Amino acid sequence: MATPNTSLRTARPSRWRLFVRSLAGTGALLLRDPYALFGTVVYALFVLIALFAEQLAPFDPLEILFTPEGNLAADLRPSREHPLGTTSLARDVYSQLLYGTRSALLVGVTAAFCVVAIGTVVGLVAGYFGGLVDTVLMRLADIAFGIPFLPFVIVLAAFLEPSVWNVVLAMALILWRDTGRVIRSQVLTVRERSYVEAARVTGSSTPRIIFLHIAPNILPLSFLYGSIAVGWAILTEASISFLGFGDSNVISWGYMLQDAFVSQALSRGSYYWFVPPGIAIVLVVTAGFFISRGYEELLFPRLREED
Amino acid sequence: MTGISRFGRRFLQMVFVLWAVATILFFLFRLAPGSPLAAYIEPTFTQEQQESILRRFGLDRPVHVQYGIYLLNLLKGDLGDSFHLSGSVASIVRDVFPYTIALTLVSLIIAYIIGVLAGAFLAWRRGSVFEGITIPLVLTTRAAPEFWLGMILLAFFSFKLGWFPAGGALSPGAEFPNNFARFFSFDFLRHLFLPGLTLAIYLHGLPLLLMLSNMLEIMQDDFVTMAEMKGLSTWTILVRHAARNALLPVVTAFALGVGYSIGGNVVVETVFSWPGLGRVLVRAVASSDYPLAQGAFFVIAVVMIFMNFIADLLYSSLDPRVSSGDAKH
Numbered sequence: 001m002a003t004p005n006t007s008l009r010t011a012r013p014s015r016w017r018l019f020v021r022s023l024a025g026t027g028a029l030l031l032r033d034p035y036a037l038f039g040t041v042v043y044a045l046f047v048l049i050a051l052f053a054e055q056l057a058p059f060d061p062l063e064i065l066f067t068p069e070g071n072l073a074a075d076l077r078p079s080r081e082h083p084l085g086t087t088s089l090a091r092d093v094y095s096q097l098l099y100g101t102r103s104a105l106l107v108g109v110t111a112a113f114c115v116v117a118i119g120t121v122v123g124l125v126a127g128y129f130g131g132l133v134d135t136v137l138m139r140l141a142d143i144a145f146g147i148p149f150l151p152f153v154i155v156l157a158a159f160l161e162p163s164v165w166n167v168v169l170a171m172a173l174i175l176w177r178d179t180g181r182v183i184r185s186q187v188l189t190v191r192e193r194s195y196v197e198a199a200r201v202t203g204s205s206t207p208r209i210i211f212l213h214i215a216p217n218i219l220p221l222s223f224l225y226g227s228i229a230v231g232w233a234i235l236t237e238a239s240i241s242f243l244g245f246g247d248s249n250v251i252s253w254g255y256m257l258q259d260a261f262v263s264q265a266l267s268r269g270s271y272y273w274f275v276p277p278g279i280a281i282v283l284v285v286t287a288g289f290f291i292s293r294g295y296e297e298l299l300f301p302r303l304r305e306e307d
Numbered sequence: 308m309t310g311i312s313r314f315g316r317r318f319l320q321m322v323f324v325l326w327a328v329a330t331i332l333f334f335l336f337r338l339a340p341g342s343p344l345a346a347y348i349e350p351t352f353t354q355e356q357q358e359s360i361l362r363r364f365g366l367d368r369p370v371h372v373q374y375g376i377y378l379l380n381l382l383k384g385d386l387g388d389s390f391h392l393s394g395s396v397a398s399i400v401r402d403v404f405p406y407t408i409a410l411t412l413v414s415l416i417i418a419y420i421i422g423v424l425a426g427a428f429l430a431w432r433r434g435s436v437f438e439g440i441t442i443p444l445v446l447t448t449r450a451a452p453e454f455w456l457g458m459i460l461l462a463f464f465s466f467k468l469g470w471f472p473a474g475g476a477l478s479p480g481a482e483f484p485n486n487f488a489r490f491f492s493f494d495f496l497r498h499l500f501l502p503g504l505t506l507a508i509y510l511h512g513l514p515l516l517l518m519l520s521n522m523l524e525i526m527q528d529d530f531v532t533m534a535e536m537k538g539l540s541t542w543t544i545l546v547r548h549a550a551r552n553a554l555l556p557v558v559t560a561f562a563l564g565v566g567y568s569i570g571g572n573v574v575v576e577t578v579f580s581w582p583g584l585g586r587v588l589v590r591a592v593a594s595s596d597y598p599l600a601q602g603a604f605f606v607i608a609v610v611m612i613f614m615n616f617i618a619d620l621l622y623s624s625l626d627p628r629v630s631s632g633d634a635k636h
Contacts, residue, residue: 035443139323142320142323142324143324143327143328143331145324145615146324146325146327146328146608146611146612146615147328147331147608148567148569148570148571148604148607148608148611149570149571150570150571150573150574151570151573151585151588151603151604151607151608152604154573154588154589154592155335155336155592155600155604156335158592158593159335159338159339231450235450235452238452238455239452239454239573239574242452242454242574242577243573243574243577243589244593245592245593254452257452257454257455257458260458261458261578267462267473269462271459271462274455274458274459274462275459277455278451278452278455278456278458278459281450281451281452281455282447282450282451285450285451286443286446286447286450288450289446289449289450290443290446293446
């Protein structure tokens with residue numbers, strides 16, 4: 001029992017350890033790119049805000065507030081007590097903004113993970129096995145490309161119980177298609193490399209070849225797609241909440257924008273209410289773009305070499 | 308592979324995807340809360356209406372028969388009747404469709420003209436401080452939710468300055484002799500301006516970045532080096548050689564963009580109360596008007612699938628290096 005174990009242990013880490021080491025090296029290199037550094041700092045900041053929203057927020061985001069005189073504290077302009085004013089339902093905008101970070105990051109990261117995990121597995125399996133499996137999976141991808149994404153999320157969100165997870169589900173059902181196709185074509189090239197060939201000839205099992213020899217080579221690409229998918233998920237969640245198909249018990253930036261929109265904040269010029277949630281979305285999505293861009297240049301350094 | 312059989316294969320693929328999406332829609336709308344009849348019949352319908360719809364869609368028959376009837380009706384363009392609006396779904400969709408197409412095309416064309424020119428210019432000035440500032444800015448416009456951009460434009464230009472109407476596509480009571488007069492009237496264009504601008508700001512990033520990276524790639528190709536060695540000026544090389552070749556993927560992206568925007572316009576149409584397909588879809592879903600929602604969804608899907616098809620054809624016919632749908636790497 002000890003022998004196979006050790007042999008496994010000596011064999012397994014080699015490629016993966018290389019992979020982890022290269023990942024750490026990538027991280028260090030990435031931070032030299034000022035934009036990627038900016039993106040990372042923004043992300044770190046948002047994660048901190050999400051973790052400590054309770055401590056940072058002066059009010060409960062759903063609490064209906066009253067003025068000392070006992071009036072409803074609705075539609076107040078920014079003040080010392082309410083840095084971004086209050087909503088028409090007398091809720092504190094600043095507290096909502098802080099809490100919105102939570103659902104944005106939660107939905108963004110979960111959806112991105114699901115999309116990329118499904119896409120990567122589909123791409124790996126289709127690319128490695130080829131034949132009928134490949135045909136079936138790629139026709140499924142064709143179908144997924146034929147479904148208009150936002151309308152699909154709307155219909156799904158309307159038919160299921162209102163929840164932020166509807167966006168995650170819809171993204172997982174549809175958006176794996178892009179990652180799946182790209183990973184598949186990458187697998188097709190990696191598959192023909194000599195060490196994969198060698199592993200096959202020496203009788204390595206199929207899962208072993210796929211996950212030990214091929215996966216480490218394509219995971220950087222999956223990460224790249226993942227970092228873009230986070231932004232997509234956050235934008236989609238915001239759109240769905242804005243259209244009124246979100247969960248109105250969960251504060252998200254999209255919900256705040258919808259609330260402002262239907263409460264005539266636009267005609268009153270309450271910029272302090274509807275501008276900040278949008279800026280938060282732009283910041284976190286741009287941060288993702290910057291990180292993925294820096295990462296892409298590390299993966300495919302062709303253009304950079306020319307300068 | 309010859310061009311004809313590639314076309315035939317791709318065409319069959321399109322028909323297959325259309326069928327698959329129609330099937331998914333059929334089952335998706337049976338998920339709708341309420342009885343299976345809820346997808347077509349509302350309690351407020353009169354007895355005669357209910358019976359006529361029962362017969363038209365075979366709702367008293369087993370599911371597989373219903374499915375067959377559903378597909379046949381789709382082929383005939385019969386999408387049922389709206390619950391809340393008068394008339395058939397097909398006629399409602401036909402009425403709002405031009406508004407969506409007008410908004411999509413106008414904003415895409417503006418976005419692509421600006422994007423292509425700016426992308427080519429940035430490729431020419433590559434590595435400059437200007438590029439360093441512009442690229443992050445462009446990425447930012449792609450990160451901004453369209454509806455939020457629309458809300459700010461609406462609050463400022465419409466509510467504060469009063470330069471543009473706050474929504475809709477035509478002023479109340481405006482009459483026009485025909486559609487041409489309507490879509491080219493000053494009134495319509497004034498309504499179109501803000502939603503068009505919002506979409507154009509959002510959409511111009513893709514052609515810009517595509518053009519930029521294509522130009523940079525092509526400028527390293529042999530024929531450009533040749534042209535340089537022949538002593539042609541940078542400008543001539545850019546316009547005559549690089550730009551022409553760099554445009555191919557942009558053309559494909561434009562075709563794809565038409566398809567995606569039809570479905571993606573949903574939020575902008577809602578912000579500006581634009582009477583298009585997306586807004587019809589949102590309102591139909593929100594008011595449980597299932598036949599209308601299903602019909603609007605299907606039409607959006609058809610346009611998208613068709614434009615995917617066109618984009619693939621364009622891509623393979625414009626670029627001789629592409630053989631059977633594989634990218635050029």
